[in-house]
Amino acid sequence: MNGNVIQNGAVIAFSGLLIVFTGLILIEIVLFVFNKLVGASAKRRALKDYFEKEADEIVPATPVADIPEDDLIAIATAIECYRKIHFDALQSEITFVHGGQHNVWKVGYKVGQRLSGLRK
Amino acid sequence: MNGNVIQNGAVIAFSGLLIVFTGLILIEIVLFVFNKLVGASAKRRALKDYFEKEADEIVPATPVADIPEDDLIAIATAIECYRKIHFDALQSEITFVHGGQHNVWKVGYKVGQRLSGLRK
Amino acid sequence: MNGNVIQNGAVIAFSGLLIVFTGLILIEIVLFVFNKLVGASAKRRALKDYFEKEADEIVPATPVADIPEDDLIAIATAIECYRKIHFDALQSEITFVHGGQHNVWKVGYKVGQRLSGLRK
Amino acid sequence: MEILGKVISTTGFANLTWGNVLMIVIGGIAIYVAIVKNYEPLLLLPIGFGVIVGNIPTIPGLPIGVYDSVANGFPQNSVFSLFYWGVTSGIFPPLIFLGIGALTDFSSLISNPKSLLLGAAAQVGIFITYIGALLLGFSGKEAASIGIIGGADGPTSIFLSSILAPHLLGPIAIAAYSYMALVPLIQPPIMKLMTTDAERRIRMKPPRKVSKTEKILFPIIVVIISSLIAPGSLSLVGMLMLGNLLKECGVTDRLAKTAGNALLDICTIILSFSVGASTQAIRFVNGANVGFLTSRSLGIFFLGFFSFAVATFGGVLFAKIMNLFLKEKINPLIGSAGVSAVPDSARVSQIVARQYDKDNYLLFHAMGPNVAGVIGSAIAAGVFLAIFR
Amino acid sequence: MEILGKVISTTGFANLTWGNVLMIVIGGIAIYVAIVKNYEPLLLLPIGFGVIVGNIPTIPGLPIGVYDSVANGFPQNSVFSLFYWGVTSGIFPPLIFLGIGALTDFSSLISNPKSLLLGAAAQVGIFITYIGALLLGFSGKEAASIGIIGGADGPTSIFLSSILAPHLLGPIAIAAYSYMALVPLIQPPIMKLMTTDAERRIRMKPPRKVSKTEKILFPIIVVIISSLIAPGSLSLVGMLMLGNLLKECGVTDRLAKTAGNALLDICTIILSFSVGASTQAIRFVNGANVGFLTSRSLGIFFLGFFSFAVATFGGVLFAKIMNLFLKEKINPLIGSAGVSAVPDSARVSQIVARQYDKDNYLLFHAMGPNVAGVIGSAIAAGVFLAIFR
């Protein structure tokens, strides 16, 4: 009985593996066809491009310009600040030291409204 | 029999269209009232504004300043880079050429940790 | 009968409050242990840090550089524009005056495609 | 060897019919036009993919497809049948309307209340098609579900037919979205036929600015009026207006954002995929073929086209009639926008108008009837629901 | 003509009662205070809209409202009843707690464990109100659901009453959120009555910094202790702490973000809308009117107010008692924050304190009892669940 179970199991395992291979090989065949087609069209395009190239070649890449390092630091700082202020709001916390809370969940727009009297 | 079905159908169609019109016309009436009220209050406000205007007029717009084009390119480049790095993470892909992976789904913070030994 | 209900209720209320206090006091005890452990390790670390400090002290903060106010305005403007263009798209509206629509929901990439003939 | 045979017999190749192949091709075409023509891609692409998935023949007794639910005698609901339940229970369309409401700006309508009449007039397509469907032999419930295609609102069509005629849901939904995608081809000839050159050149006054208070009151008033008039419209109009209130009130931005993004997207993906997957080429229920490839589907597609045409006709005609009584004429080209198909048919009004006067900006004016048409067809659906339930 | 009559009879105008009109006005007031006063807008606005929608009279036999489910003999569950099922099954409140956990910072509590006693003391409002409700003739289950209003936690109130007294869910939820919104008006008089001028001026030491390890261990320890003590609190405390662990662990940021945004928003919209829609003015079940406009609702509103007052009283009093034994005195004004109503009641402590010493920063110290009160009332709900199920 147990021998029978194992024998059946072996057949199932074998046919299962067969089906997996069949499926993936079928996909592989399609992809091979893709590759052939792409190869063929690439050759054709390469030829075509060769003759059309000159006109385009003059278009220069956007001139990156020489940005002084100072400016880059300034920019990065500004962006970082900006991000902190505008994009991290939702991640903020409900409790923290001494005011300045941004929690959107329950605070809503209350902060300005209710505390404003105290802030002055 | 069929004639009866059609006749009933015509009545249903007619009353249905009637209800649609009734509903939308009722909404229309409310909106007409809105428009009247707005028109009335707009006139009052226009008068009031006319006398209060001078004080506000002097407040100047934020001076936009002359930004050299070079700087603008620099800024745009920096922002674009920044965005690429920070905001596109989730959209990134699991496979790519030669490292630099950002996929947040399974990679988590592993990259730095596991590959760091190899990078040196 | 009613008196009995109230008496039972009082017992329930009392035991309920007892359980609430027991639970929170147990948590409190664990947190007290935390605080003790942190206090102990903080002292040890403070000592250790004191002797290791000199080496680190020289590392300077990123030099923030003197950014002219003009530049800062330029940067902020650029970022604001950028944000308007790239991040607010989903929040935009279906109707508005004279074109320029960004609604992603139904418009998709249609705008450019279909209206392009008219824009020229 | 018996087991090997059993294993191989479980592959789908043996059971694949020509009908399935045809449907898979149709699914591919839907995906193609979604990507290449950019016609309603957010809906047509998952629908097309669903059509392909729904026409892969499965193994009897293995619960996979949208119809393989416990009610069909299966021991477990299939995953796709659970997705599809979100459609047939009617729960996805109102949630989608919630999201659409959170993305829609009704200020064009508020500043120009006359738009509402045009939005009402275009619903004539629904009711005339309903009679047409009765004439073609469809039952009352089926005819109502088919007529609503002329409402040019996907969620409304799906909502109504999932309750009144679930067996026709596939063809009705696909007809609705196909014609909505084809609005730029269907409407212009009718619009031109119905209008004179002078009418098409009518310019309209720039609209007034709408205050925040009006925008906040609008959804509340609309839900009260339309659901008192047609209680059956409450699920759709209620959710549409809740979404709009979340957007306009200014204190619930995070809710409006989620309703218009994550929630809307999730419902859209699952709804459109499973509607697509419900279009099996051939499907027998009680011995009758209720599959997609039947003459009924042809009838539905014909009637759907008819419905769109009549709706366009009705909207333009009514605008012309209104002009008889108005001092400030309206451009009848905005009448066609009353069919809804937001925002495509409004854009069609603009495009046609500019073919005759390239400085004529009608888009904003056309958005009024456009969004009014959404409310109008939701009310029409409510009427049908109340009558046929 | 008969059909025309039938169609017209389906409109809601005929069935509209004065009760409905009154409820619609109440819904409008809720929307007004949400927008203009900014009181808990994320909840009060959808609740108010739901109240309006729920009081549009519908047609008998047409499944539309939250109570129109198969269990009521309707042939199909209405869409709103499916939404409402998310409330009555108890599934939304724990998901909302998951999101709140992912947004809450417990470091104030961790650095100051004494806060937990204040959070416990404020729950006295729950249990005394429970006795009060019994005295007014409510049943045990009803009294427990009413008492929990004093927990000042919307999801906890809704969770408990959806299981123990679903017929009172509407008034209990609305009372809970109304009083939470009114915390800045309810608490200060009681706080001032209970404290001397010197007490109100007590300054507290700045708290220590909490390490990441502590923040990670905290949710795990809390869930183990509180659910061993009161297993019934597992659904709420478990989800609250899972959300907090996702936030604090540092390796599951994307999960914490979704839990605290999309998921929280979706559940909030649907829960609050359908709770609102459950408040039908008059509703008969087995011949008894269980609608909103009954004397029971008045009793619930009265008891809810009483519960908030007693909770505030209990928190402040306990702080004063603790001061008898402490060397470093605590400012008793933070005791009132133990009712939860996060973060409003903590902010009230701060505001009142600054009326007497404008450089006294109590907000951080008040957050401790504030979040402890959330855990405390979840445990209290667990106790009631265990007793009455």
Added chain:
Amino acid sequence: MEILGKVISTTGFANLTWGNVLMIVIGGIAIYVAIVKNYEPLLLLPIGFGVIVGNIPTIPGLPIGVYDSVANGFPQNSVFSLFYWGVTSGIFPPLIFLGIGALTDFSSLISNPKSLLLGAAAQVGIFITYIGALLLGFSGKEAASIGIIGGADGPTSIFLSSILAPHLLGPIAIAAYSYMALVPLIQPPIMKLMTTDAERRIRMKPPRKVSKTEKILFPIIVVIISSLIAPGSLSLVGMLMLGNLLKECGVTDRLAKTAGNALLDICTIILSFSVGASTQAIRFVNGANVGFLTSRSLGIFFLGFFSFAVATFGGVLFAKIMNLFLKEKINPLIGSAGVSAVPDSARVSQIVARQYDKDNYLLFHAMGPNVAGVIGSAIAAGVFLAIFR
């Protein structure tokens, strides 16, 4: 006093067993490795938390745990049983695959179709383990569910065992994710044992660029072929490919983004938490202990390890066999990536290769078999489904 006793008896301390304590410790370990070792934190952390929650003893008759559903005689489904229903109904794994599809780039596979053979070969681990499990006395359905652990795909394992052997779901899911997390420890020894030094140094040509058209056609073709071959794989492969199509088509970015973020996160949290919570130490069904702490779980963990080892072995061996026939040799180290465990096992291929040639970039080449393995094991699951349902 009786009531006080009843209240106290409801606490969990009395019912806590050593088995529960052991499981709570295991849950803590899972959380620890998730945080400190960063092993699959998005899954192991909520699973670990779920293990803790699932082993808090609850009160009989109070519906709290994942098994407390109406079907088990409880008067109401518990919240956690509703979460767990999303697992046992099979609905979460396909939705997770939808999200993963929206995040996966198949271009490595498209540019190098031979990868598919390696992805197929690694599935030998599944089928050999299936036989092994039969030998250890597991039933056919159980053996299939255990074998699929070697597929190294969490959602696939959970999907199959939730249908075929739901009573083993806990240990199977935890084994699958544990070994996926341990891939960097399990695979390298086997890879080194199987390859020569020269083989490990083989360099592979840089791949070609894949066009957008190919990327769009790929998901459509894969779903058609794999579901015709193995219809049972349709739920998983269908959703995986729908997600990928949404990503690649370029016109449904917002849908792809939501599928890969909010939807994926929500399903991940609830699925992994409730899988964890299903691992109760001891649980009796019909008198038999089907809890976690049984010898069966040991067998499952042993077989799972065996399955991973055989899969790695199979992948590498097959690569060596392919090299006998190929002009351009492949580096056999990428064969091990065929087990999937995306993207960890691909990264392992890279790491091992660079130990022998530090300029050898294999990551991109290894991603091919890696994603092919996902498709391969989904097909294998489909085969088992078709046979055993």
